[in-house]
Amino acid sequence: MSEFKVKIGLECHCQITSLKTKLFCKCPADYRGKPPNTNVCPTCLGLPGTLPYLNMKAVEEAIKVALALNCKINKRMIFYRKNYFYPDLSKNFQISQYDYPLAVDGWVTIDVDGKDKIIRIKRVHLEEDPGRLVYRGGIDSSPYTLVDYNRMGVTLIEVVTEPDMEAPMEAKIFLQELRSILEHLGVSDGSLEGSMRCDANISIEGGSRVEIKNISSFKEVEKALSYEIIRQRSLLKRGAKVRRETRHWDEVRKITVALRAKEEEMDYRYFPEPDLVPIYLTDEMIERIRKHMPELPAVRKVRLVKQYGLTEYEARVLTSDKQLADFFEKLVSLHGKPKVDCSVVINELLRLLNEKNLEVRDLKFTPLEVSELLTMVDLGAISWKSAKYVLRRMVESGEHPKKIVELEGIRRISSVEEIERYVDIILNRYRDDVEAAIRDSKAIHRLVGEVLKETKMLADPKLTFEVVSKRIENLRRERQTSTSK
């Protein structure tokens, strides 16, 4: 695999979903689920005469991100116009940053196979999201294109890395880390559709740099990069050249395709946005934000190890997703057995989620329900094995664990009286086996097996064995007294 060295850099576009309004107007930032072109005003529609008016909250949120990514913050920030024609762009230019972005020169540590690796951050900047093109049917078959400007002007933060990743897996880990940081900061909800998008640069030793555009989710990045490595390697092996170009990730066909040369040679004619004045950030403002920064994943990881006695590995898995770590900590606060709770969250819950391609936030139950389930195990009301089954049913249906236990009759039978009733039935039904057991104690196991079967395996096996043994012993004694008479 290591015949050619791979270098990967990422450009991640993340919506700041914590904002109430768009970047340059007062329209609600939450455009999802609204009828097309209803979440718009003259400004975000780019109507003649409208001007951008900067949402300073967006700058504050972006400063949080820049600080969390250990960046240097530019005290003087300037917006630029990036000029290009596209129907989803209401002004046919995008307000973005070019020279003098918000922040530069940061870094993030990621964990690759238990080893720390530093990914350098080149820059962090703010820009506006364009609208969306909507096709009836597929992009190829649709006879026309509709444009929905509801998203136009939503705040994006762009994080650009240096080409420090050497495998698709590392890109995926970086993106997980980034997402977790954004969620810990409370600035972005990565689960919302389209809230995180990515462009990737990839070069293989001996080849040119190829840019992959339009990767619509972090999940697709690894696939796109893996495909591209195979494609470029096979070119190089055949002695062919890897051309410097821009490619598009086709999510349906799972391949990258070259974009027309026209699109890659775009001259954006950047120039400073005359309708926005330079923003001057003060040390006081930055310090105030720094002071109020919430706990970040790296710090939380250390705390989880210390506070709950988890392993490094466990803490890392939990903090890779804020929701997961939150779920765990809530569960511990309710149930109070960190080791068990961690195992339930990582080994059982996470496995189920992966299997069903769900996120923690998709769950229809809270840590409280899981703690009630675990308490049933603690009290001996259900078996560990049943608990796992109930958890699966909870993930599927969102039903309360007690209800599932009741409805499906999943309950450990551990009262002697109840077991005795089943034993009576079985002893009556299998008289031959009873005789055999009286003669030879080894045959008792067969009766115990029948009782367990009769209770759908709910009866406590140890207790059942005791009850059956006692009954057979009694019968044996009765026989002996009657023969001795």
Added chain:
Amino acid sequence: MVKISHLTAKQIASLVLAGSLSPLDVVERYLERIKKLNPTINAFINVAEEHAKRTAEELEKALKKGFRGKLAGVPIAIKDIISTKGIETTCASKILKGYVPPYDATVIKRLKAEGAIIIGKTNMDEFAMGSSTELSAYGPTRNPWNLERVAGGSSGGSAAAVAARMAPASLGSDTGGSIRCPAAFCNIVGLKPTYGTVSRYGLISYACSLEQIGPMTIDVEDCALLMDIISGRDGFDSTLIDYKFKWDPGSVKGLKIAVPREFFGEGTDERVADLVWKVIKLLESNGAVYEEVSMPLARYALACYYIIAMSEASSNLARYDGVRYGLPCNLSLPWHEAFSEVRSKGFGMEVERRIILGCFALSAGYYGRYYLKALKIRTMIRDNVLSLFRKFDVIATPTTPFPPFKIGEKIGDPLSLYMADVDTVVANLTGVPAISVPAGFVDGLPVGAQFMANYCREDILLTIAKCVQDETKFNVYLPREAAI
């Protein structure tokens, strides 16, 4: 019986507030004049008859309930580049034909709040690109003083409307002299305020770092009144500065005037230069002092202005693609072909020229050579001007180097047409305020004097202009058509 059409805005408002005039009478009187005079002068693209009458009726009710607006019942003509809710706004371009803004520009909101009545949208050079109001999709505006001559540009319609008393006041926009040049050509007062003092929200951008909305009026008092109403911060224009307009008419005694040689020499009509000198001497006789100075960088101002304006225009006008409003694009074509088709159909020649030159100046290979260099020169010119303001209160120059020229005379030669802005662009490049006041007549054609002051010193400009006005009374002269 007062002749309504010879009243200033201030006089109309006071008569309306006193109950001696009804807003509807005022509006109907002006509509009549527009009907009579506009077919020859072509100052209006769109007369908002219905809107004006309806607003006048509403205003009458409000007045009965105690409404006291500073512009109660005053009809105002608005350059067709300022967005007016419910009234077609086209920038005199085919590409915006049929576009009715769903919102009011901040300045319109403020005028309405004071009881002003929008009477119509005035003619202009397409997207404000021009210096004569000949480059309109609706044909040229004719100068009320001489119908063979241009009214000046690009706010020629707004100037001609006031000069012919089809409205007592109007709003224009000034990117390189577009308020001052037609004000001079039409014998009215025109003010380009300090950049950042009047919200541009709703002003359809041509070159956003240069342009400002400003008043065009019969006299200095109306100019001050409109400036007071339209200036001040809003929540839509980020470039606005903290500014409170304040003017106490005072004396010019002791004011120091700089007279830069470069504006009176070669290329300037001697008769124009003489009239402006007369005005300066007149100020001197009222106690001001003047000194001849040099502004060596002024000769680069025009080139610098055009590079910046065209660069910004190439980006600002990119939004006209036929997708959302205006001239519809051909849906059967691929989008990039549809865009270019609608743009070549919708834009006039001068607009296309400036977009192409602007794209060129911003393109990767030439950005440093043209756009960045222009920005550097802009900074040097600003330093030059500000250094003068450390010694002087105002800079005096002609408003234009020549009197109104004949329609069609310069149209074939864009470079000579661009020269009309040579005296005015410095104020736009630096952002300082500048005013044009009537300075007299050359062969019966009006000529203006321009004064520039330091940032936010509109008060000094108005004081100077008032002195000129009081001493000369040029502002009461009316063109023959309007005198009736």
